[in-house]
Amino acid sequence: MRFVDRTAAGRRLAEEVERMDLVDPVVLGLPRGGIPVAYEVARALAAPLDVIAVRKLGVPYQPELGFGAIGEEGVRIMNDDVVRAARVGARERAAVEEDARAALELRLRRYRGDRPPVGLRGRTAVIVDDGIATGSTASAACRVARARGAARVVLAVPLAPSQALAWLRQEADDVVCLSSPEYFGSVGQWYVDFAQTGDDEVAALLARGAMPEDGGTVRTSAASGMGTGTGTSRGPGRGTGTGPGTGTGLGTGTGMADPEVVVSAGPARLPGNLVLPDGTPGIVVFAHGSGSSRHSPRNQAVATALNRAGLGTLLFDLLTPDEAMNRTNVFDIGLLAERLTLTTQWLLREHPLPVCYFGASTGAAAALMSAAEPHMDIAAVVSRGGRPDLAAGRLAEVRAPTLLIVGGADTEVLRLNRQAADRLRCEYGVAVVPGATHLFEEPGALEAVAELAAEWFAGHLFPYGAALGPHPGRER
Template sequence: MRFVDRTAAGKRLAEELERMDLGDPVVLGLPRGGIPVAYEVARALGAPLDVIAVRKLGVPYQPELGFGAIGEDGVRIMNDDVLRVARVGPRERAEIEQDAREALELRLRRYRGDRPPVGLKDRTAVIVDDGIATGSTAFAACRVARARGAARVVLAVPLAPADALAWLRQEADAVVCLYSPEYFGSVGQWYVDFAQTGDDEVAALLSRGAMPEESTARTGRGTGSGTGAGAGTGSGTGTTGGTWPEPGPEVAGRLAGDPEVMVGAGPTALPGSLVVPDGAPGIVAFAHGSGSSRHSPRNQAVASALNRAGFGTLLFDLLTPDEELDRTNVFDIGLLAERLTLAVLWLRRERALPIGCFGASTGAAAALMSAAEPHTDIAAVVSRGGRPDLAAGRLAEVRAPTLLIVGGADTEVLRLNRQAAGRLRCEHQVAVVPGATHLFEEHGALEAVAHLATEWFTQHMTPHGAAAMSGPGRTR
């Protein structure tokens, strides 16, 4: 099953929710992609629409590894295990939380304007997203809704992996999921149109949905039990009848085949998602940061942009689930670089195409160390908010053209990147995205990353781009 777009997914999800007795519901969309889905649900239920936003609290210098999350009304959730292992002290924790709360409030003001939040006390909170990968944000959102007084919390999504659903059922009173494929990959792979939702669109939909229109729900709503497929059984089949429009020829060609693969990293097999459009000039292998995985929404967004530009992409987990339990492995750059190197060699055996690497946070250090190996022959490297300083001993050996993308407001990491650039002997650039913080969550920031990465890989991995390049290495 693939959904045409978020609007179509929202209408299909609304059909399932209409069968449930939801009492007095408030529909809460997770920004940004969940809002168009939630809008259709709220319209069908005749319920008010609001946004529910949570903000992850990241470990200093490794912000993709979260030690907690915050929400509105002073709600805070902490992971004591991560705090202990990462040695985040009370003062650091307070500073990070303060910064995160200011960013959260700014986002909510941008989306709601002057409207107050819809009250949840003694009502049913229906939390909606466009899909779930790991489930951490949805889990935090459920806790935030309950802390704000919701009598019942229902989580509703078009698709999610079975393991995430099992975990989320421990927190939500009910979980509604239309489709749970056996091999999940990324959320975007199950949509024909998965274009990014902009802040302006979010604000407009919330404004229209704040005062519900006359209910368009079908008569008889509220008589169902909310069990069966609506509870997210993970059977891998559709839950209701009807057919979906097939994608057009161009999109169908790009999505043909099962993208799920097992990457051979020496004796270890790692799950991944390999998408190679017809005529791709090369493939970009992604190395995620600490606390992340192949499901990283930021890496998936960049990968989608590269796919649209014709490039193949490989997103895979650098560690096995058992290895992730030992937190020292998450920060073992040598181990991560070895896994990436073995994956690149496996990919080259599978597809005889030029290979580039895109690394985020600690994954950027792994990508640079892998590019320093003489036998990998990596064509180009792009780092997003990376820690190239963690590969300081190998930077002079990197031969692949390297682009270091850093947020202008990520001052400490920007300083580390500029210092690392001084050690590179290959062609390189430092590209600064003005106003962006480490996770590039600001409006247009991630789009800028995707554009810069696509341009860099095009210059260094396509015949046309290579012919246009000349001159010695440069930096800016």
């Protein structure tokens, strides 16, 4: 079962939840992607909408891979298997949690504004997300709801893998799930439109869905004996903002076709999405980080901005589903680099255009190792929050002009990038996005990444464009 977008998924999910005839429900959306889904469920139940504050704990230097999650009321969930596999020590776990709690509190203030949280004591908490991958975040959300006094906890999601559902049925009183594919992959692959949900959209939906605890017009579920209303208002669409080259920003806007392809990378057959705007001067191949996939909302947002700037993009999965289940493969930079090289060779056979690389986290190391191969002729490389240090032995062999983009608040990774830059012998730049953390979740941070990347790629693909990029060896 595939869903058009989060709004459509929310409406289908609401139909199932309505049948439960819940008493005094409060709908709690997991930010950010769960909020548009939760908004539709809250509308259908005529229930108040609030955010449930949970934050993933990411492995240091590879935060896309979560080793646990935290929430309000001091709740903490740990995945011992990931902790052992990634060798995350107690001191590192404590440091990650401290940063995560500070970010969690900031996110709550941003989303709720001056509104207090909706009271849960004695009520039914309906926790909603756009999908579940591992279940750690959803599990933490269930425990947070209980810690805040919920009498009953219902978890409602459009899709989830069966193994995660089995675990979560021990955390929630009821679980509603529309689809549980046998070969799950990632949440994003089951949506036609899985564009990133922005903070402004989250705040707007929460403001529209929140209802005062005292005074005003308070609606309750039909089980309370009060009318439910029939409003037809829709949540706000994604704004277009501003972005490189075209002024359309990172929202979905009118978007471009995103045809699916099957990449032949040696014996492996890998799913991908290839976009080729008319007259494009080259194709940017994305290499995602560990724990991610071609459906990464951050990479998709950057790819959309590059498309609007006239550049082609290829997002693909570096590993087959079976390979991805082996955590050793996820961290095997040599294997990922080889897979990227084979994919590039396939792409050049299909579309003989200049190729650039955009690498994130560990994917950046794979991109640099591939670009260092003597037979590879890569036009330019951009790293977003990357780990170029993991390709330290090959950095001096990289010939492609390379831009390392790092968040100013991502201090350890910034240090590693500066050290790696000293090893490069090609044209390079280090661009620091002020105040941004590793995932560039802060307002405007991802837009800055897209603009920097578009400038760098354009400067090495379009005629007379070299003046657009940073000067060789310069940090800005």
